[in-house]
Amino acid sequence: MKKMGIPNMTEKNREQFQSDGRLIETKLSQYFATRPRWGMLHEAMEYSLLAGGKRIRPALTLAFCRLFGGSVDTALPMACAVEMIHTYSLIHDDLPCMDDDDYRRGKLTCHKVYGEAMAVLAGDGLLTAAFEVLLDPALTEMTREQAGEAAFVLAKAAGHNGMVGGQTLDIMELETTEQGILELHQKKTGALLRAAAEMGCIAANAGEAARRAAISYAEHLGLAFQIQDDLLDAEGDPQLMGKQTGSDQAAGKQTFLSILGSEACRSRVQKETELAKQSLAVWEGREYLCALADWLENRAY
Helix, strand or coil, X not given: CCCCCCCCCCHHHHHHHHHHHHHHHHHHHHHCCCCCCCCCHHHHHHHXXXXXXXXXXXXXXXXXXXXXXXXXXXXXXXXXXXXXXXXXXHHHHCCXXXXXXXXXXCEXXXXXXXXXXXXXXHHHHHHHHHHHHHHCHHHCCCCHHHHHHHHHXXXXXXXXCCHHHHHHHHHHCCCCCHHHHHHHHHHHHHHHHHHXXXXXXXHCCCCHHHHHHHHHHHXXXXXXXXXXXXXXXXXXXXXXXXXXXXXXXXXCCCCHHHHHCHHXXXXXXXXXXXXXXXXXXXXXXXXXXXXXXXXXXXXXX
Protein backbone atom coordinates (compact mmCIF):
# COMPACT_ATOMS: atom_id res chain seq x y z
CA MET A 1 0.00 0.00 0.00
CA LYS A 2 1.36 3.40 -0.97
CA LYS A 3 1.83 5.92 1.81
CA MET A 4 -0.25 9.06 1.48
CA GLY A 5 0.32 12.50 2.87
CA ILE A 6 -2.32 14.43 4.76
CA PRO A 7 -3.49 17.28 2.52
CA ASN A 8 -5.78 20.13 3.64
CA MET A 9 -4.11 20.41 7.04
CA THR A 10 -1.81 23.05 8.40
CA GLU A 11 1.61 21.87 9.48
CA LYS A 12 0.54 22.17 13.13
CA ASN A 13 -2.55 20.03 12.62
CA ARG A 14 -0.64 17.52 10.52
CA GLU A 15 1.99 17.15 13.23
CA GLN A 16 -0.73 16.68 15.85
CA PHE A 17 -2.41 13.93 13.83
CA GLN A 18 0.87 12.15 13.21
CA SER A 19 1.94 12.53 16.85
CA ASP A 20 -1.36 11.07 18.04
CA GLY A 21 -0.95 8.23 15.56
CA ARG A 22 2.49 7.36 16.92
CA LEU A 23 1.18 7.50 20.47
CA ILE A 24 -1.70 5.16 19.61
CA GLU A 25 0.54 2.72 17.72
CA THR A 26 3.01 2.55 20.61
CA LYS A 27 0.29 1.96 23.19
CA LEU A 28 -1.45 -0.69 21.08
CA SER A 29 1.82 -2.57 20.60
CA GLN A 30 2.44 -2.56 24.36
CA TYR A 31 -0.84 -4.09 25.44
CA PHE A 32 -0.01 -7.66 24.39
CA ALA A 33 3.78 -7.53 24.65
CA THR A 34 3.94 -9.09 28.11
CA ARG A 35 0.89 -11.36 27.89
CA PRO A 36 1.11 -15.17 27.72
CA ARG A 37 1.15 -16.45 24.15
CA TRP A 38 -1.53 -19.00 23.30
CA GLY A 39 -0.47 -20.64 20.07
CA MET A 40 -0.91 -18.16 17.20
CA LEU A 41 -3.78 -16.28 18.85
CA HIS A 42 -1.88 -13.17 19.92
CA GLU A 43 0.13 -13.17 16.71
CA ALA A 44 -3.11 -13.13 14.71
CA MET A 45 -4.57 -10.39 16.91
CA GLU A 46 -1.46 -8.24 16.52
CA TYR A 47 -1.24 -8.94 12.79
CA SER A 48 -4.48 -7.07 12.19
CA LEU A 49 -4.33 -4.59 15.08
CA LEU A 50 -0.88 -3.30 14.15
CA ALA A 51 -1.41 -3.32 10.38
CA GLY A 52 -1.75 0.46 10.22
CA GLY A 53 -4.79 2.31 8.95
CA LYS A 54 -5.98 5.85 9.45
CA ARG A 55 -6.75 5.39 13.18
CA ILE A 56 -9.62 7.87 12.86
CA ARG A 57 -11.63 6.54 15.80
CA PRO A 58 -8.87 6.74 18.40
CA ALA A 59 -7.82 10.09 16.96
CA LEU A 60 -11.34 11.40 17.64
CA THR A 61 -11.20 10.20 21.23
CA LEU A 62 -7.94 12.01 21.87
CA ALA A 63 -9.05 15.11 19.98
CA PHE A 64 -12.31 15.56 21.90
CA CYS A 65 -10.59 14.92 25.20
CA ARG A 66 -8.06 17.61 24.33
CA LEU A 67 -10.74 20.01 23.02
CA PHE A 68 -12.63 19.90 26.32
CA GLY A 69 -9.58 20.20 28.57
CA GLY A 70 -8.92 16.58 29.55
CA SER A 71 -5.70 14.60 29.87
CA VAL A 72 -4.63 12.51 26.91
CA ASP A 73 -3.23 9.95 29.36
CA THR A 74 -6.78 9.39 30.60
CA ALA A 75 -8.20 9.12 27.08
CA LEU A 76 -5.52 6.85 25.62
CA PRO A 77 -6.91 3.52 26.93
CA MET A 78 -10.33 4.52 25.57
CA ALA A 79 -8.75 5.34 22.20
CA CYS A 80 -7.01 1.97 22.08
CA ALA A 81 -10.17 0.14 23.15
CA VAL A 82 -12.21 1.62 20.32
CA GLU A 83 -9.50 0.69 17.81
CA MET A 84 -9.50 -2.90 19.10
CA ILE A 85 -13.25 -3.07 18.57
CA HIS A 86 -12.89 -1.61 15.08
CA THR A 87 -10.15 -4.08 14.17
CA TYR A 88 -12.13 -7.05 15.45
CA SER A 89 -15.03 -5.96 13.24
CA LEU A 90 -12.75 -5.77 10.19
CA ILE A 91 -11.38 -9.26 10.82
CA HIS A 92 -14.90 -10.67 10.99
CA ASP A 93 -16.16 -8.56 8.07
CA ASP A 94 -13.43 -10.00 5.85
CA LEU A 95 -14.36 -13.64 6.55
CA PRO A 96 -15.78 -15.77 3.72
CA CYS A 97 -19.15 -15.91 5.48
CA MET A 98 -19.32 -12.09 5.43
CA ASP A 99 -17.61 -9.99 2.73
CA ASP A 100 -15.00 -12.61 1.74
CA ASP A 101 -12.14 -10.14 1.20
CA ASP A 102 -8.53 -11.12 0.55
CA TYR A 103 -6.77 -7.85 1.39
CA ARG A 104 -7.05 -5.23 4.10
CA ARG A 105 -4.72 -2.25 4.62
CA GLY A 106 -2.44 -3.55 1.87
CA LYS A 107 -1.95 -6.96 3.50
CA LEU A 108 -3.60 -10.34 3.26
CA THR A 109 -6.62 -10.49 5.55
CA CYS A 110 -6.31 -12.29 8.86
CA HIS A 111 -8.12 -15.45 7.75
CA LYS A 112 -5.95 -15.70 4.63
CA VAL A 113 -2.84 -15.85 6.83
CA TYR A 114 -4.05 -17.72 9.92
CA GLY A 115 -7.15 -19.58 8.73
CA GLU A 116 -10.81 -18.90 9.40
CA ALA A 117 -10.99 -20.41 12.89
CA MET A 118 -8.01 -18.44 14.19
CA ALA A 119 -9.33 -15.26 12.58
CA VAL A 120 -12.66 -15.69 14.40
CA LEU A 121 -10.78 -16.19 17.67
CA ALA A 122 -8.49 -13.21 17.00
CA GLY A 123 -11.56 -11.02 16.52
CA ASP A 124 -13.13 -12.40 19.68
CA GLY A 125 -9.88 -11.78 21.54
CA LEU A 126 -9.72 -8.15 20.47
CA LEU A 127 -13.37 -7.57 21.33
CA THR A 128 -12.90 -8.74 24.90
CA ALA A 129 -9.44 -7.17 25.27
CA ALA A 130 -11.01 -3.78 24.58
CA PHE A 131 -13.08 -4.00 27.74
CA GLU A 132 -10.16 -5.38 29.73
CA VAL A 133 -8.18 -2.30 28.71
CA LEU A 134 -11.00 -0.03 29.86
CA LEU A 135 -11.72 -1.76 33.15
CA ASP A 136 -8.33 -2.92 34.48
CA PRO A 137 -7.19 -0.30 37.04
CA ALA A 138 -3.56 -1.22 36.37
CA LEU A 139 -3.88 -0.13 32.73
CA THR A 140 -5.59 3.21 33.08
CA GLU A 141 -5.71 6.54 34.91
CA MET A 142 -9.49 6.73 34.61
CA THR A 143 -11.72 6.85 37.65
CA ARG A 144 -14.00 3.86 38.16
CA GLU A 145 -16.93 6.03 37.09
CA GLN A 146 -15.22 7.07 33.86
CA ALA A 147 -14.20 3.50 33.08
CA GLY A 148 -17.70 2.17 33.67
CA GLU A 149 -19.35 4.87 31.57
CA ALA A 150 -16.86 4.44 28.73
CA ALA A 151 -17.37 0.67 28.76
CA PHE A 152 -21.14 1.13 28.57
CA VAL A 153 -20.90 3.61 25.69
CA LEU A 154 -18.55 1.32 23.76
CA ALA A 155 -20.57 -1.84 24.41
CA LYS A 156 -23.77 -0.16 23.27
CA ALA A 157 -22.13 1.13 20.10
CA ALA A 158 -20.52 -2.21 19.26
CA GLY A 159 -23.49 -4.46 19.98
CA HIS A 160 -26.81 -5.46 18.50
CA ASN A 161 -28.18 -1.91 18.53
CA GLY A 162 -25.02 -0.55 16.92
CA MET A 163 -22.25 -2.01 14.79
CA VAL A 164 -23.39 -5.65 14.96
CA GLY A 165 -26.93 -4.59 14.15
CA GLY A 166 -25.65 -2.67 11.14
CA GLN A 167 -23.68 -5.66 9.90
CA THR A 168 -26.83 -7.76 10.27
CA LEU A 169 -28.78 -5.34 8.10
CA ASP A 170 -25.92 -5.47 5.60
CA ILE A 171 -25.90 -9.26 5.19
CA MET A 172 -29.72 -9.38 5.11
CA GLU A 173 -29.56 -7.02 2.10
CA LEU A 174 -32.70 -5.16 3.14
CA GLU A 175 -31.27 -1.70 2.42
CA THR A 176 -33.05 -0.90 -0.87
CA THR A 177 -33.79 2.77 -0.19
CA GLU A 178 -31.73 5.77 0.83
CA GLN A 179 -33.34 5.68 4.29
CA GLY A 180 -32.55 1.98 4.64
CA ILE A 181 -28.90 2.48 3.75
CA LEU A 182 -28.73 5.48 6.08
CA GLU A 183 -30.01 3.37 8.99
CA LEU A 184 -27.55 0.59 8.15
CA HIS A 185 -24.52 2.87 8.19
CA GLN A 186 -25.65 4.86 11.22
CA LYS A 187 -25.25 1.55 13.01
CA LYS A 188 -22.42 -0.18 11.16
CA THR A 189 -20.10 2.82 10.74
CA GLY A 190 -21.59 5.71 12.66
CA ALA A 191 -22.12 4.08 16.05
CA LEU A 192 -18.44 3.45 16.71
CA LEU A 193 -17.44 6.93 15.54
CA ARG A 194 -20.01 8.43 17.90
CA ALA A 195 -18.69 6.29 20.75
CA ALA A 196 -15.13 7.38 20.01
CA ALA A 197 -16.10 11.04 20.22
CA GLU A 198 -18.25 10.55 23.32
CA MET A 199 -15.50 8.68 25.15
CA GLY A 200 -13.21 11.65 24.58
CA CYS A 201 -15.82 13.74 26.38
CA ILE A 202 -15.99 11.20 29.22
CA ALA A 203 -12.20 11.35 29.60
CA ALA A 204 -12.45 15.14 29.92
CA ASN A 205 -15.49 15.08 32.25
CA ALA A 206 -17.19 17.31 29.69
CA GLY A 207 -20.73 18.54 30.19
CA GLU A 208 -23.89 17.69 28.28
CA ALA A 209 -23.55 20.53 25.76
CA ALA A 210 -20.05 19.38 24.86
CA ARG A 211 -21.18 15.79 24.49
CA ARG A 212 -24.08 16.76 22.24
CA ALA A 213 -21.70 18.74 20.03
CA ALA A 214 -19.24 15.82 19.86
CA ILE A 215 -21.97 13.32 18.98
CA SER A 216 -23.41 15.63 16.31
CA TYR A 217 -19.95 16.10 14.79
CA ALA A 218 -19.37 12.34 14.74
CA GLU A 219 -22.78 11.59 13.22
CA HIS A 220 -22.23 13.95 10.29
CA LEU A 221 -18.60 12.90 9.93
CA GLY A 222 -19.63 9.24 9.89
CA LEU A 223 -22.13 9.77 7.10
CA ALA A 224 -19.63 11.74 5.04
CA PHE A 225 -17.03 9.05 5.67
CA GLN A 226 -19.31 6.24 4.51
CA ILE A 227 -20.48 8.00 1.36
CA GLN A 228 -16.87 8.76 0.48
CA ASP A 229 -16.10 5.06 1.08
CA ASP A 230 -18.82 4.13 -1.42
CA LEU A 231 -17.28 6.49 -3.98
CA LEU A 232 -13.78 5.13 -3.37
CA ASP A 233 -14.96 1.53 -3.71
CA ALA A 234 -16.11 2.38 -7.21
CA GLU A 235 -13.48 4.91 -8.25
CA GLY A 236 -10.51 4.53 -5.90
CA ASP A 237 -7.00 3.25 -6.62
CA PRO A 238 -6.58 -0.27 -5.12
CA GLN A 239 -2.91 0.50 -4.41
CA LEU A 240 -3.86 3.50 -2.30
CA MET A 241 -6.84 1.76 -0.74
CA GLY A 242 -4.84 -1.31 0.27
CA LYS A 243 -7.69 -3.62 -0.79
CA GLN A 244 -9.72 -4.61 -3.80
CA THR A 245 -12.13 -2.02 -5.17
CA GLY A 246 -15.38 -2.59 -7.00
CA SER A 247 -16.53 -5.18 -4.46
CA ASP A 248 -19.88 -3.49 -3.76
CA GLN A 249 -20.89 -3.49 -7.41
CA ALA A 250 -19.61 -7.04 -7.92
CA ALA A 251 -21.71 -8.22 -4.99
CA GLY A 252 -24.76 -6.31 -6.24
CA LYS A 253 -24.95 -4.23 -3.06
CA GLN A 254 -27.15 -1.20 -2.81
CA THR A 255 -25.04 1.77 -1.69
CA PHE A 256 -25.37 5.52 -1.48
CA LEU A 257 -23.61 5.62 -4.83
CA SER A 258 -25.97 3.18 -6.56
CA ILE A 259 -29.03 5.09 -5.33
CA LEU A 260 -27.89 8.72 -5.46
CA GLY A 261 -25.24 8.72 -8.19
CA SER A 262 -21.72 10.09 -7.96
CA GLU A 263 -22.52 13.81 -8.31
CA ALA A 264 -25.14 13.75 -5.55
CA CYS A 265 -22.82 11.69 -3.37
CA ARG A 266 -20.01 14.22 -3.67
CA SER A 267 -22.43 17.02 -2.83
CA ARG A 268 -23.70 15.09 0.20
CA VAL A 269 -20.16 14.43 1.45
CA GLN A 270 -19.44 18.15 1.29
CA LYS A 271 -22.71 19.01 3.04
CA GLU A 272 -22.21 16.50 5.88
CA THR A 273 -18.62 17.66 6.37
CA GLU A 274 -19.80 21.25 6.75
CA LEU A 275 -22.50 20.17 9.20
CA ALA A 276 -19.89 18.28 11.23
CA LYS A 277 -17.75 21.41 11.48
CA GLN A 278 -20.76 23.57 12.33
CA SER A 279 -21.49 21.28 15.28
CA LEU A 280 -18.35 22.67 16.93
CA ALA A 281 -18.90 26.31 15.94
CA VAL A 282 -19.04 27.66 19.49
CA TRP A 283 -16.02 25.77 20.80
CA GLU A 284 -12.58 27.34 20.87
CA GLY A 285 -9.82 25.00 19.72
CA ARG A 286 -12.01 23.25 17.15
CA GLU A 287 -9.61 23.90 14.25
CA TYR A 288 -7.93 20.50 14.46
CA LEU A 289 -11.21 18.57 14.33
CA CYS A 290 -12.40 20.75 11.44
CA ALA A 291 -9.17 20.08 9.57
CA LEU A 292 -9.61 16.36 10.19
CA ALA A 293 -13.11 16.51 8.69
CA ASP A 294 -11.79 18.36 5.62
CA TRP A 295 -9.06 15.77 5.13
CA LEU A 296 -11.53 12.88 5.31
CA GLU A 297 -13.79 14.64 2.79
CA ASN A 298 -10.96 14.77 0.25
CA ARG A 299 -9.15 11.52 1.07
CA ALA A 300 -8.09 9.12 -1.65
CA TYR A 301 -7.98 6.02 0.59
